[in-house]
Amino acid sequence: MSNNQVTRRRLLKTAGGIALLSGISAPAVLRAQTAEVIKIGHLTPRTGFLGPLGEYAVMAADLAVEEINAAGGMAGRKVELLKEDSVNPQTASTKAERLIERDKVACIIGEISSASCLTIAQVASRTKTLYINTGGNSDALRGKDCQRYMFHVESQNSMYVKTVGRSLLRDGLVKGKKWYSLTADYAFGHDLLKVSKRFMEANGGQFAGDDLVPTDAADFSAYLLKIREAKPDLVAINLAGNQTTNFLKQYAEFGLTIPVGGFGFDTALAWAAGKGNFVGTWPVVWHHLIDTPGSKAFVAAFTKKYNKPPENQAWGDYIALKIVAQTINELKSAESPKIIEHFEKGAKFDLLKTRPGYFRGSDHQLMHEMYTVTALPADKIKNQWDIYSSSPAVPGPSEELEVIAATKEENSCTFPS
Amino acid sequence: MSAVLLAQQILNGLLDGVYYLLIALGLSLIFSLGGIVNLAHGAFYAIGAYLTLVLSPYLGFGGSFVAAPVVVALLGVVIERTLFSRFYRSDPILSLLMTFGLAMVAEQALRMIFGAPPLSYSIPQWLRGQVQLGSFIYSFYRVVLLGIAAACIAGLWLLLQRSSFGRVVRAGVQNPDMVGALGISLQPYMSAVAALGIGLAGLAGVLLAPIYSIHPAMGQEIITPAFVVVVIGGLGSFWGVVAAALLVGLVKGVMVGIGYSAASTAAIYLLMLLVLLFRPRGLFGERITRFE
Structure with a gap:
């Protein structure tokens, strides 16, 4: 009987001890896991x-x-x-x-x-x-x-346009000039077209034409014929992904020599276009050189x-x-x-x-x-990666970083509360 | 827009259609004879383009132009013998699933071997330049491309219409059982047709590698318009597919030409819808008893 009681007390103690222990240790185990x-x-x-x-x-x-x-x-x-x-x-x-x-x-x-x-x-x-x-x-x-x-x-997009815009302004390709733009027909392209039109209006340039290009289009020959006919001063490229590569390869194929300026750019697309096909002046957030x-x-x-x-x-x-x-x-x-x-x-x-x-x-x-890269002429290219030369950092060392970003008037944000 | 420019766009659109044709003819042939909806057809086009890239340093573009389609065609025979042949007598939905899987395997294989980023390839120096046809300045490479495509189409037509090989293939399309009853085994013909159709897709890959971006998913890009061409043209009809390819290219080119480029892709699907509404078998689709 007494044995029994001891056992029961011991049992309760042990159980309580376990409960107490686990009470402390369970969160510790959880913490250790996370x-x-x-x-x-x-x-x-x-x-x-x-x-x-x-x-x-x-x-x-x-x-x-x-x-x-x-x-x-x-x-x-x-x-x-x-x-x-x-x-x-x-x-x-x-x-x-x-x-x-x-x-x-x-x-x-x-x-x-x-x-x-x-x-x-x-x-x-x-x-x-x-x-x-x-x-x-x-x-x-x-x-x-x-x-x-x-x-x-x-x-x-505003930063891209303002960065490459500086190079284009310097090269005299904006004021009083006509651009022909090709734009990827989705959110990114539409937004970029809007920003580049704002830039042209602010700097005294015009659009000779602008075409929206479906994102699955691979052949640009019809657009290239129109561009040749329109004789713009600059072909402005607001394309994305493989479209840019296709465009560059076919632009070289058709032997057009009108300057090319891009507003959306990825180095991989230029590498894929390759030596002799990659032309123009483009903005980038960073590049390997x-x-x-x-x-x-x-x-x-x-x-x-x-x-x-x-x-x-x-x-x-x-x-x-x-x-x-x-x-x-x-x-x-x-x-x-x-x-x-x-x-x-x-x-x-x-x-x-x-x-x-x-x-x-x-x-x-x-x-x-940011940086502007310009395609190197084919005879100056030494390997498949180093196919462009770069501008110094934009903005320059004496300017605020914010000068290339959209102003409050151009693009304002109110965080939803 | 001037009449000259419109004429240019019409001509260019017709040329554009020729690229689809090389893919669409093979699709149509393989479906007509074996009842296989080959969703992997685009993958063979991609393999053709990647082979050009691999073979060019050794054989040059000219060598790859000959070798790559042959290699792709041989691959086609292997696939036909091991996979397609198991599905000739079954529900087309099964072969559709099989080729869908095959297309994914091929695309992932290309991604694993060559990486996802697009690879560069240019028109060889001797094929560069412009030709002037009256007031129409056009890429020399595309004129060459047109010549090659036209030769392929003419050759294929002669083979199907004027040779004993073609007679058996055409009979097989209409009534394979009767061909069998006459003591002719269709099996070698099936393999030959697969080799031809898939080889043509490989050839398209070689021809377009210098002017299109080369990346693992390039097959997917071309397969949808090629299917649209086959559906518009009508199954089993050689000239139907040819006419449809030219029509699709024309509609696309003119839409861009007159300033509705954003709707140029949608226009092709609209065209397909209209054709299906009024001619459910396609423009010149023949009545194929076993598919009715």
Whole structure:
């Protein structure tokens, strides 16, 4: 009987002890599980006409995570990158939801299509999760569609137009001149056409013609015949993805010699057009020939890993991850609201360029230097990668970084509360 | 717009249609004889383009022009023997699924071997330049391209209409059982037709590699318009497909020419819709008993 009682008391004690222990230890176990890794969602198109650029984004994101983990991770936690093909705006939105709600990612990075950026940003806002856009250019994303939880490493269309615009103005291709533009028939192209028309109006130029090109069009011969007939002073290219390569190859094929100026550009498309086909003057956020220690190290690491130099889209996703890593390490927190507050306060980041950049509080656009590249003549090209020469950084060292960005009057953002 | 410019656009549109034709003729042939809806046809076009890239350093463009279509055609025979032949007597929906899968496998294989970024390839020096036809200045390469395509089409027509090989193929299209009853095995003819059709797609890949972007999904880009051409032209009709290809090119070119470029792709689908409404078998589609 007494034995029994002792047993029962002991049993109760043990049970209580276990309950007490587990009461303390259960959260500790949970904490240990979440503390092991910090998950980052990466969404970008890997198929379709933007797929080739998305591939560079993925390669660079992998490289960045490798380097971040080698340097101790984010706030002492290892980083795990969850990568998905965003396919189209609807799929992008579904996948963003799944990454945030099921996989509990700390933030989402990526995208190239402006249309998909918008749907991802809507999910990000609803779930109060940070989203960093690394490839969507449309001004609308920083204007009427701006969101508190969306930041932009990629430059807006206005920055592209104003950057290359300086070169075109200097070359006398704007004032009193006629342009003929070809524009990709979707959100990005429409937005870019609007911005380039505004630039031409402000600087005394005109349009001899502007054609919208369906995104699945591969043959430009009909457009080239029209351009030859219209005799413009400049052919302005607002195309995207493989379209740009197709255009450049066929422009060379038809032997047209009218100067070409592009407003949307990706180095991979010029590489694909190749020596002798790549012509014109184009704006870029970054390119592999930038002469700074940071860029050289990035190009060397990327080339070592993938046997080819990185292109501008690679820079965007690489630098976005580096910005997030630096911020989480400084804040010792991966909570989106805290990161956003930090960004909005104007924190400076090393962007592998001559001077650091920051996110503009009013529209969350990264303020940074851009470049204009000009195709080299065929006889000056030594290899398949170094096919252009670069302008110095725009804006120049004595100017504010904001001078190339859209002004409040041109594009204003009111964050939905 | 001036009459000269319109004439240019019409001519250019017709030329544009010829590229679709090289793809569409093979599609039509393979479907008519074997009942296979070959969604992987675009993949063979892409393989042709990538082979040009690989072979050119050794053989030059001229050598690749001969070698690449032959290699693609041989690949076609292998695919026909191992895959297509299992589906000749089954519901076309099954072969459609099979070729859909095949197209994806081929595209991913190209992506794994060559990478996703587009690769560069240019028109060889000896084919560059412009030709002047009256007031019409046009790319010399495209004139050459037209000549080659026209020769292929004429050759194929002669083969189908004027040779004993063609007689058996045409009989096989109409009534394979009767051909069998006459003691002729259709199997080698099936292989030959697959080799021809797929080889033509490979040839299109070679011809377009210098002027289009070379990337793993390039097959997908060309397959949809090629299908539209086959549907408009009518199955089993050689000249129907030829007329449809020219018509599609013409409509697209003129839409761009008169300033409705944004609707140039939509116009082709509208054209297909109209043709299907008024002529469900396509423009010159023949009545093929076993498909009715």
